[in-house]
Structures are given as structure tokens and as C-alpha cells.
Amino acid sequence: MKGNFWVAAAAAMGLGLVLDLLLFQVLLGGTLTMEPGLRTPLAGPWPKIVAAALLFGWGFTWIYAQGIGDGPWLGQGLRFGLAAGVLTHGALGLTAAT
Secondary structure: OOOOHHHHHHHHHHHHHHHHHHHHHHHHHHHHHHHHHHOHHHHHHHHHHHHHHHHHHHHHHHHHHOOOOOOOHHHHHHHOOOOHHHHHHHHHHHHHHO
């Protein structure tokens, strides 16, 4: 994994955190404060949110870096599906756990 990979992974992580903040604080901020059972991300478990963003950014950058290979398409599709499923559910599990 070269230097460009890590720069792209850091950019994906940062973009994910900025978009989460924009969505939950700016667009949904008023709605979330009216609901007593919901909490905003600023009051949330930040270490888990950052870990989920790191996992998501690194994982999908890795998937993108793999690209389309010369191997059989079924194996590539299964690898992509498995990696995407683990990353998506892993990131969601980290942010949903309190």
C-alpha cells in the first residue's frame, strides 16, 4: 500500500466525518433536539464515530484500489460484496452501539 492509498483513505475518512456533521448538525439539528430519545453526534460517542469513519474510509479505499482484475468475475464480485457488507455493518455497528 503506497502513500497515495493512505492519503485517499484519510481524505475519505475526513469527508465522511464532515458529511456526517453537516447532515446531523446542520440539516437535522433542529429535528433531533425536539425528539427526547435521540441525541446529536456532538453529544454522541466520538471515539466510536471516528473508528467507524476510519474503518469505512480505509475499507472502501482498499476496495477501490483493487479495481477490476484479470481473474474470474464471480470471485471479484464475491470479494467486493463481502468486503462492502463487513465494512457497512461494521461501521453501522460501531456508531449504533452506545
